[in-house]
Amino acid sequence: MTSVYLDYNGSAPLDPRVAEVMVPILKEGIGNASSAHRFGRRQSATIDEAREHVGAMVGGRASNVVFTAGATESNNLALRGAVEGAAVDRPRILISAVEHASIRQTARWLHEHGLTELGVIPVTKGGFVDLDALESMIDADVLLVSVMAANSETGILNPMEMIAERAHSVGALLHCDATQSAGRLPFELERIGADLVSLSSHKICGPTGIGALVGTRHGLRRLRPIIHGGGHERGLRSGSLNVAGIAGFGAAARIAIEERTSESARVAKARDRLTSALKSRLPAVHEVGDIARRLPNTANIRFEGADAEAVVTNMDPVAVSTGSACGSGSIEPSEVLLAMGISRESAFESVRFSLGRFTTIEDVDLAVESAVAAVEHVRGMARRSA
Numbered sequence: 484m485t486s487v488y489l490d491y492n493g494s495a496p497l498d499p500r501v502a503e504v505m506v507p508i509l510k511e512g513i514g515n516a517s518s519a520h521r522f523g524r525r526q527s528a529t530i531d532e533a534r535e536h537v538g539a540m541v542g543g544r545a546s547n548v549v550f551t552a553g554a555t556e557s558n559n560l561a562l563r564g565a566v567e568g569a570a571v572d573r574p575r576i577l578i579s580a581v582e583h584a585s586i587r588q589t590a591r592w593l594h595e596h597g598l599t600e601l602g603v604i605p606v607t608k609g610g611f612v613d614l615d616a617l618e619s620m621i622d623a624d625v626l627l628v629s630v631m632a633a634n635s636e637t638g639i640l641n642p643m644e645m646i647a648e649r650a651h652s653v654g655a656l657l658h659c660d661a662t663q664s665a666g667r668l669p670f671e672l673e674r675i676g677a678d679l680v681s682l683s684s685h686k687i688c689g690p691t692g693i694g695a696l697v698g699t700r701h702g703l704r705r706l707r708p709i710i711h712g713g714g715h716e717r718g719l720r721s722g723s724l725n726v727a728g729i730a731g732f733g734a735a736a737r738i739a740i741e742e743r744t745s746e747s748a749r750v751a752k753a754r755d756r757l758t759s760a761l762k763s764r765l766p767a768v769h770e771v772g773d774i775a776r777r778l779p780n781t782a783n784i785r786f787e788g789a790d791a792e793a794v795v796t797n798m799d800p801v802a803v804s805t806g807s808a809c810g811s812g813s814i815e816p817s818e819v820l821l822a823m824g825i826s827r828e829s830a831f832e833s834v835r836f837s838l839g840r841f842t843t844i845e846d847v848d849l850a851v852e853s854a855v856a857a858v859e860h861v862r863g864m865a866r867r868s869a
């Protein structure tokens with residue numbers, strides 16, 4: 484049976500062109516990039532080149548790229564680094580209700596340890612930050628506002644410029660987790676007004692385990708490191724650099740810059756073919772969130788009366804995902820969907836399809852057949868047991 488991979492938001496496949504850049508470095512790239520000898524200097528030159536591409540992907544300067552082990556670490560560094568680095572008395576941070584766990588858990592941890600107060604900005608039914616609510620929560624006590632550019636489960640995009648404007652009106656920093664959007668859509672850090680931006684390589688067909696926090700000089704200067712040691716990466720992230728990973732991330736960023744416009748148009752067409760086929764073949768199919776402002780590759784679809792976990796299992800070898808998470812032995816519905824005002828029952832019926840660079844029309848058509856069969860089967864089982 485042909486397998487189909489439609490879980491790009493979970494992790495995108497490595498682009499073979501990226502692998503081609505990485506393999507010689509893995510095989511022959513000797514030395515620590517901090518060493519002064521010729522081996523070290525060569526490693527360092529490789530990193531410099533990658534830094535240019537990763538910075539350029541979000542309109543940032545190479546010198547303002549801090550490589551990390553992924554967006555989880557970047558998010559930890561942004562929040563904890565800002566709270567611990569706060570020079571002025573600003574006791575509160577704000578995060579949106581639909582942030583990735585690495586933002587939500589870090590913010591909770593900081594709050595529970597008495598290091599900051601925490602405000603959670605609600606989202607609208609459409610899934611984006613409620614600007615009126617933000618307006619009522621923001622004041623000169625706020626140190627940092629953290630809002631994601633695009634949500635991984637729904638693909639919904641946030642109005643980042645407006646959020647930045649409000650954050651800056653009170654002198655707060657804006658951190659943006661752009662993990663799902665950079666590389667798919669244009670992102671200009673300075674134009675948007677983001678002071679700090681989190682990125683991850685494996686969402687843009689680069690290797691896993693490498694990411695970055697890109698900032699303005701102003702944003703980065705406000706941080707304290709969370710990993711201490713030899714003072715690498717402007718003193719913000721110690722540890723010998725992962726040269727092959729960084730080179731792969733750089734190559735992935737370079738390809739994304741070149742191809743994101745054409746790729747997004749092609750992928751959006753494939754995604755729309757998928758959603759319209761599902762809607763025409765099955766009754767009671769709903770797209771989640773405001774689909775007019777969404778990533779081109781993502782569709783979060785609710786199949787009424789069909790448990791999403793069962794649908795996903797029955798769709799194998801077509802790989803899609805649900806937003807529910809296993810917590811202490813029981814399955815919990817997606818916090819993102821609940822924050823959008825969706826009921827627990829409906830949240831358990833939502834399936835995420837996320838497409839990307841290597842998705843073909845044949846993949847889409849196979850996925851439609853598989854989803855239709857799975858949903859009909861699961862709905863039939865539910866009716867029989869009712």
Ligand code: PMP
Nearest residue numbers: 553554555583635660662683694
């Ligand atoms: N932020 C968002 C929005 C994500 O989707 C993810 C990955 N699921 C992360 C952060 C974490 O990225 P990483 O896997 O690089 O730690």
